[in-house]
Amino acid sequence: DAKTTQPTSMDCAEGRAANLPCNHSTISGNEYVYWYRQIHSQGPQYIIHGLKNNETNEMASLIITEDRKSSTLILPHATLRDTAVYYCIVSFPVSGNTPLVFGKGTRLSVIA
Amino acid sequence: DSGVTQTPKHLITATGQRVTLRCSPRSGDLSVYWYQQSLDQGLQFLIQYYNGEERAKGNILERFSAQQFPDLHSELNLSSLELGDSALYFCASSRGRITEAFFGQGTRLTVV
Numbered sequence: 079d080a081k082t083t084q085p086t087s088m089d090c091a092e093g094r095a096a097n098l099p100c101n102h103s104t105i106s107g108n109e110y111v112y113w114y115r116q117i118h119s120q121g122p123q124y125i126i127h128g129l130k131n132n133e134t135n136e137m138a139s140l141i142i143t144e145d146r147k148s149s150t151l152i153l154p155h156a157t158l159r160d161t162a163v164y165y166c167i168v169s170f171p172v173s174g175n176t177p178l179v180f181g182k183g184t185r186l187s188v189i190a
Numbered sequence: 191d192s193g194v195t196q197t198p199k200h201l202i203t204a205t206g207q208r209v210t211l212r213c214s215p216r217s218g219d220l221s222v223y224w225y226q227q228s229l230d231q232g233l234q235f236l237i238q239y240y241n242g243e244e245r246a247k248g249n250i251l252e253r254f255s256a257q258q259f260p261d262l263h264s265e266l267n268l269s270s271l272e273l274g275d276s277a278l279y280f281c282a283s284s285r286g287r288i289t290e291a292f293f294g295q296g297t298r299l300t301v302v
Contacts, residue, residue: 112290121192121280121293122233165233177223177246178291180233 081105081168087185090160096153098184100166103147109170111142112178113151115162122165122180125151156188193217194294196281202300208269211297215262215283221245222264223284223291224256228277239264271301 083101090096102111113125126133126140128149133140139152153160165183193216203209215222224236235248239258250256253271258264268275278298284291 116233119227119278119296121194121282121295123192124290124292127290177235177238177248179235180225182232 081179082166082181084164084166084181084184086182087187089187089189090153090156092158092188092190093155096151096156096160096186096188098151098153098164098166098186099148100151101148102166102168105146105168109168111140111146111149112167112169113138113140114165114167114178114180115160116165116183117159117162125164156186158188158190160186161188162186192292192294194281194283194292196279196294196297198297199295200298200300202302203271205271205273205301207271207301208267209271209299211266211268211279211281211299213264213266213281213283213294215264215281216285216292219283219285219292220262221284221291222258222262223282224250224264224266225280225282225293226277227280227296228274231277233280236266268299273301275299276301 112127114122116122128140142149163183195214197212220241223238226234236250237256238246242258253269256266278296280296282291282293
């Protein structure tokens with residue numbers, strides 16, 4: 079079962095920052111937070127992951143609260159191509175014996 | 191392009207038949223994962239292989255089987271197909287611990 083809670087859907091105006099929240103109150107000390115997205119039936123795409131420090135890459139920023147019970151994915155300047163379902167996943171590092179378990183995610187609609 | 195190749199892209203077959211889906215992981219990736227995505231179930235983990243050995247098993251039916259070959263490509267075999275097996279089947283691969291998984295574009299299976 080997924081260990082995360084995400085809003086079912088969100089809207090964001092094009093060019094504005096999209097902030098997608100995720101609650102993971104039962105996260106254990108060595109579990110990571112992963113974010114993936116899926117654009118209309120394409121294969122899911124890795125976005126970013128983190129353990130406890132904030133992370134940033136060319137796609138997004140990940141802000142993890144100090145108690146690690148929640149996090150926020152930030153797309154700094156959303157475009158129409160960012161319309162997708164965004165999945166927040168808590169898991170041990172990939173390639174152990176605990177594969178990624180996807181929940182229902184947040185459907186982000188970027189509006190012109 | 192994630193570097194993960196799945197064939198075929200589309201497959202239409204009749205109930206009771208058997209099909210084989212193929213996945214070529216990214217160069218250097220030792221782990222392969224199979225997922226099923228149907229409209230009402232979301233992304234469901236089926237099975238994971240690491241360097242030829244089964245590592246984790248999810249909600250995979252007994253009618254389904256998989257293997258990973260010495261060249262690291264993987265095949266998912268689906269037999270005695272039922273209408274409810276119609277879905278997108280995704281393969282993903284990853285390199286090692288604390289790393290992201292890359293998904294292929296999927297095989298859309300339609301059972302008629």
